[in-house]
Amino acid sequence: MQLWTHDRLFSTIEALVMQHSPSGMEAEINRYLLEQLAALGVEHWQDEADNIIVRIPGTRPDAAAGAVAITGHKDEIGGIVKAVGEVGRVSVRRLGGAFPWVYGEGVVDLLGDRETVSGILSFGSRHVSHESPQKLQQDGQAVRWEDAWVETKQSAAALTAAGIRPGTRMVVGKHRKQPLRMGDYIASYTLDNKASVAILLGLAEQVTAPPVDVYLVASAKEEVGAIGALFFSQRQRLSQLIALEICPLSAEYPIQPGPAPVLLSQDGYGLYDEGLNQALLAAADRANLPVQVATISGFGSDASIAMKFGHVAKAACLSFPTENTHGFEIAHLGAIASCLQLLVRYLKD
Template identity: 65%
Template sequence: MEELLRPDRLYDLISELVMCHSPSGAEAEIDRYLLAQFANLELEHWQDAAGNIVAKIPGPKNNPASNSAIAITAHKDEIGAIVKSINQYGQIEIGKLDGSFPWVYGEGIVDLLGDRETISAVLSFGSRHISHRSPQKELQTSKALSWDDAWLETKASPQKLAAAGIRPGTRMVISKHRKQPFRLSEDYVASYTLDNKASLAILLTLAEVIGQTNGQPKTDVYLLASANEEVGAIGAMYFSNQRSLDALIALEIIPLSCEYPIEDNDAPVLLSQDAYGVYDENLNRGIAQIAQDHKLALQFAVLNSFGSDGSIAMKFGHVPRAACLGFPTENTHGYEIAHLGAIANCIRLLYAYLK
């Protein structure tokens, strides 16, 4: 088990996942990767009508708990932007998709995921050597940058863009040119889209650990790479409405901020409440007890401006119990930084809990 949790191995797996584009609603690239990984692990798996990738690990058939099931989710979509219009010069007006902000990306290369071809463009805010006669002057003096002030320069004709399948509704993401993760000291990974590619690494490694150790869980477990989480937890809502689940545990990044009592170390974080409601206290106590029994440090937090597959599914009555387990992360929804040890400890804790 410990060989699978080495920082080098987790970093390599996260790097592979990050390089698969997956803006909400245009997740085909990460879908292909995940389906191949679950096939290699010889798990029963499928893609459902909502776009979720699901792998099932069965519990013992003669166990009374086998009538129930638990889902562990990690959403596979990432934040980005969406094309609104294209002018005669091939300049593209874009709008917000999910929790993205243009100042987080800065000017630079982005990818447009066309229906037939991916086209690179430059996220642009305009020149600096200007006076008040230019509208972007106020961005230097008094106004916060928004998507309304940004555009994409493609230097391509509208005809060429149309041939690539670039149209209103096309998704924009940070380009692979800028996406390669960076190893920040021995313990940290820094990258765009650790939300939620690092949680997918937890999901895949957990499946591999269970298979390698023959660690059959106490009940049926669904490993759910959920679709469209950033735009309303659509995939998890669909899945939890279709299946009878005893509990759902969402894997997430957890924001580091002065307003939250979270330390930047290798201890996972368990949430008690977020913007969508409270998590199940008995489920949290059970997870915390397992952490204590296995001498795994665990942090607790209440968050604002945050939601997960778990809190949203529980709020709408799709699951009776939900929890959210994650790893402390700097710069959430930006160029994120996370402790590889905290990611590994999420896997250790989940493995112990499932047994």
């Protein structure tokens, strides 16, 4: 068994980031995950809601009754095509919590039915007067999706032939998606939530013969309503659901950057289970891992949404501090590694 060093974590996250997976069009990352899990030789499958699931059977007689699920969503935010114009310009709207000013002008990929077309997310020229709509963006008004477009320099017929249509997904282009290593930090688009999927792969490799059944769920369509996790948790009897997530670094929250992960007590969807949180903190203490605790708003996870809708009795969210959330995110590899180590200890205990 390979040690999950910072180098290995970085390379695993890097490979996951480069697999496009906008909500509802996650086939590229699905193929990659299915290949990795087959190589590990663990029981796994893809369900009707497009979740990729690993089952690690428990050893106790009542192992199924006490089943625990760990989720990390595999979908990413981006855009969705609204209209295809006649001069190669494609109109897009947000998919999940995406803002055009976060991406800036640059290469994006349109995932057509038959071909991926790269174009430039464009806001218009700057050398203009009040006669041009772009002037407003220079004077304090944030650019909106309605003000932006994707310039493809292809005809409408060529775009149609590639399968670019209303509903086509747009994501940051692979041309500029490569993660950057900054010492012990990783900087990248879509750490939310490709880094958490890397933790799931680590768990699939390291957790064997737990007391209860463990389900590792790379969940689908989380960014548009935790759809995959709700489907799974409605059908599978669980005693606990723990979501792996990013945690936003902001002056309003008492969270420090660095190697200590964060356990949430509350988010925008409600309270997490205090008993489960205490059990996770006790596991962290046994493993000599520092953990921060926080309540945050403007945020939800597979776990809090599933608990709010009554799908699970106990839910928790274990996360790693992240700068620039839903943008070019920065996180400490040590915090991601600590999430993995904490859960390995908790599941074995």
